[in-house]
Amino acid sequence: MRIAIASGKGGTGKTFLAVNLALKAAETQTTLLMDLDVEEPNGGIFIQADAADVHKVTRAIPIWDPGACNLCGKCISWCKFNAIIKLGEMILVMPPLCHSCYACSELCPMQALPMEQQSLGEIRHLKLGKLDFTESKLDIGLEQSSPLIERTLEFADEHFGDKELQLLDSPPGTACAMVSAVKTVDYVILISEPTPFGLFDLNLAVETVRQLGLPFSVVINRDGIGNNDIYKYLEKEKIQLLAKIPHQREIAEMYSRGEIIYQQVPAVDEALNQILSKIRSLS
Amino acid sequence: MKEIVIISGKGGTGKSSICAALAYVAKEELVVADCDVDAADLHLILNPKNSEVQDFYSGVLAEIDPDKCIACGLCQQICRFAAIEPHEKTYRVIDLECEGCGYCYYVCPQDAITLIDQNVGKFLISDTRYGCTLVHAHLGIGADNSGKLVAKVKSEAKTRAKTEQKAYILADGSPGIGCPVIASLAGADYVILVTESSKSGLSDLKRVQELVTKFQIPSACIVNKADINPGVTSDIHKYLAKNKIHHMGDIPYAEDFHKAIAMGRCLIEENETRWLPIFSEYWHDIKEKI
Incomplete structure (x- = not known):
C-alpha cells in the first residue's frame, strides 16, 4: 500500500504528519517513508540514525563536441526547451533547461552532442527499526524536480517494494512535481488548515487528485484557527474528514526543535490512530 | 523601476501575509505580482476586480x-x-x-x-481594493511550465508598472528552489526572505539563499514566529550576519496572521496600531537598501 501525503499550500503540516505517522506505523509494521519534497526536504531533521547511505543521482545532458560540430544549428530548432543556443561559433547547452530527451544528441547528423551524466542530486537512506527512510535532495540551481522524484520512486521500487506501508511526503503545490509524486500511489491524504488560503489551495489539490482518479481523504491541521468554511466545503463535496489536529502553540514549538510529537501530545496520537485505522482498512 | 521578490524556501512561513501588508503600505508606489502560480493566494486579500483575463499557452x-x-x-x-x-x-x-x-x-x-x-493556465491583470494593480495567474492542474507562467506574470507586471509610472514591483514567490522560484528571481533587484523560527525554516533558508547567491541579488530577511524557538532564531541571526544578509527584523508568533486571513484582510487592517509602524518601517528600509 503506497500513500501520498500532499497539500496545495505549503507549510500546512505535510512533513509533520508524514514523519509522525511513519514512526507510529513502524512500531508495528515495516514502513517506508520517502521525503519527495526534493527542493526543500526536511524529514531528515526529525528522523536520524547513526549510519546513512548516500546514493548520487545523475541524469544525461548533451555535451557539445566542437571538433565534430558543423554548426548547422538544427539542434537549436529541435530543442523545445530553448536549452541550446548558438553564440558566435559556439554551441552552448544550458543544463538547467535541458529535459534529457536525447533528441538533439541522437538526431545530430555529426554526433556532436554526446550525452554525459551530470549530477541531479542525491538520495539519503537510513534505517531505524522497522522504518526505512529516504530523503532526496535536488542540487541547488536545477529547475526540474520531477526527474529526481521519479528516480527516487524507482529506487524505492527496487529496494523497498516489500514494505507493508509506503508513505510519501509530497512537494507542495499542484504542478508537475506534485503530480510526479502522487500519480503512483494507491491513496492520497491531503492536509490543510482552516483558513481561506488553506481552503483555496485544498480545493486545487482536490481537483488534482480527482483528475488523477485517486481515492483520497482530508486531515485538517491547526483546527481552531481561521473559520469553519473548510468543514462546510468538505461536507458539501462529500469528502471524508479523516482527522483534526488541534492548534496548539506547543506543537509548533516541538516541531521547531525537530522533535517527534505524537508521544508527547495525546491529541496528535489520537489523530494518528484514526488515520492508521483508515489506512489499514484499505489494504 | 525596481523589482522586489519575496520568497521563503519553506512554505507557510507567512510570505503572502507579509506581501499583502507591504502592498497596503506602499499601494501608491507599486504593482503587485503573485508569482506563486500553482497556489496563488494573494487575491483572497486584495479582492481583484475588473480582471483582464488571458489564456497562457x-x-x-x-x-x-x-x-x-x-x-x-x-x-x-x-x-x-x-x-x-x-x-x-x-x-x-x-x-x-x-x-x-x-x-x-x-x-x-x-x-x-x-x-x-x-x-497551461490563465493570467489576469486586475484592479484591487487597495488601488494598486495585481498581476496574477492560475496554473492548470499538474501543468508543466510554471516557470514560464511566472516569467509572463513578471513581464506583464513590468509593462503595467511602466504605463502607470510606478517605481516598484512587489512579487510574492512560491516555496521551494525549483523552476518557479528561479523564474521569479530572474531580473529581480532585491530579495526578501521570509523564514520561521524552526529547524526546517533555517534549513530551507540556507538552500534558498544559496540559490539567491548564484543570481548575485542582494537579500534581506524577516524572521517570522521568532519566539517559537529562541535558540533557532539566534542561529538564524548568526547565519544572516555571517552571510551578509540584511536582517530586517523579527516578528513574534501572532494569531493576527490567521485572524486577518480569515477575514480577508491584511495584518494592518486587522490591527493598525500594532502592524502599521512595523510595515511602514520595513518598506522604508527596503527603499533605502535598493
Missing part, C-alpha cells in the same frame, strides 16, 4: 493520428519518458507522461504525430 503535447500510424513503434523506442503505449493496433500518447520534447514528431516516418500547443 506554453509547451506542446504529442498526438498520434491512428489513421496515419503504421505501428512501426519507433516513437515508443525513442521516447525517454515512457509516454507512448500500444493502443488498438497502433500507438497513443499518455498525456500525463508526455514531456513535450517533440522527439517522436521528428522521427515519425509517416508524419503521424502532431504537436499541440498547451493551454
Whole structure:
C-alpha cells in the first residue's frame, strides 16, 4: 500500500504528519517513508540514525563536441526547451533547461552532442527499526524536480517494494512535481488548515487528485484557527474528514526543535490512530 | 523601476501575509505580482476586480493520428519518458507522461504525430481594493511550465508598472528552489526572505539563499514566529550576519496572521496600531537598501 501525503499550500503540516505517522506505523509494521519534497526536504531533521547511505543521482545532458560540430544549428530548432543556443561559433547547452530527451544528441547528423551524466542530486537512506527512510535532495540551481522524484520512486521500487506501508511526503503545490509524486500511489491524504488560503489551495489539490482518479481523504491541521468554511466545503463535496489536529502553540514549538510529537501530545496520537485505522482498512 | 521578490524556501512561513501588508503600505508606489502560480493566494486579500483575463499557452503535447500510424513503434523506442503505449493496433500518447520534447514528431516516418500547443493556465491583470494593480495567474492542474507562467506574470507586471509610472514591483514567490522560484528571481533587484523560527525554516533558508547567491541579488530577511524557538532564531541571526544578509527584523508568533486571513484582510487592517509602524518601517528600509 503506497500513500501520498500532499497539500496545495505549503507549510500546512505535510512533513509533520508524514514523519509522525511513519514512526507510529513502524512500531508495528515495516514502513517506508520517502521525503519527495526534493527542493526543500526536511524529514531528515526529525528522523536520524547513526549510519546513512548516500546514493548520487545523475541524469544525461548533451555535451557539445566542437571538433565534430558543423554548426548547422538544427539542434537549436529541435530543442523545445530553448536549452541550446548558438553564440558566435559556439554551441552552448544550458543544463538547467535541458529535459534529457536525447533528441538533439541522437538526431545530430555529426554526433556532436554526446550525452554525459551530470549530477541531479542525491538520495539519503537510513534505517531505524522497522522504518526505512529516504530523503532526496535536488542540487541547488536545477529547475526540474520531477526527474529526481521519479528516480527516487524507482529506487524505492527496487529496494523497498516489500514494505507493508509506503508513505510519501509530497512537494507542495499542484504542478508537475506534485503530480510526479502522487500519480503512483494507491491513496492520497491531503492536509490543510482552516483558513481561506488553506481552503483555496485544498480545493486545487482536490481537483488534482480527482483528475488523477485517486481515492483520497482530508486531515485538517491547526483546527481552531481561521473559520469553519473548510468543514462546510468538505461536507458539501462529500469528502471524508479523516482527522483534526488541534492548534496548539506547543506543537509548533516541538516541531521547531525537530522533535517527534505524537508521544508527547495525546491529541496528535489520537489523530494518528484514526488515520492508521483508515489506512489499514484499505489494504 | 525596481523589482522586489519575496520568497521563503519553506512554505507557510507567512510570505503572502507579509506581501499583502507591504502592498497596503506602499499601494501608491507599486504593482503587485503573485508569482506563486500553482497556489496563488494573494487575491483572497486584495479582492481583484475588473480582471483582464488571458489564456497562457506554453509547451506542446504529442498526438498520434491512428489513421496515419503504421505501428512501426519507433516513437515508443525513442521516447525517454515512457509516454507512448500500444493502443488498438497502433500507438497513443499518455498525456500525463508526455514531456513535450517533440522527439517522436521528428522521427515519425509517416508524419503521424502532431504537436499541440498547451493551454497551461490563465493570467489576469486586475484592479484591487487597495488601488494598486495585481498581476496574477492560475496554473492548470499538474501543468508543466510554471516557470514560464511566472516569467509572463513578471513581464506583464513590468509593462503595467511602466504605463502607470510606478517605481516598484512587489512579487510574492512560491516555496521551494525549483523552476518557479528561479523564474521569479530572474531580473529581480532585491530579495526578501521570509523564514520561521524552526529547524526546517533555517534549513530551507540556507538552500534558498544559496540559490539567491548564484543570481548575485542582494537579500534581506524577516524572521517570522521568532519566539517559537529562541535558540533557532539566534542561529538564524548568526547565519544572516555571517552571510551578509540584511536582517530586517523579527516578528513574534501572532494569531493576527490567521485572524486577518480569515477575514480577508491584511495584518494592518486587522490591527493598525500594532502592524502599521512595523510595515511602514520595513518598506522604508527596503527603499533605502535598493
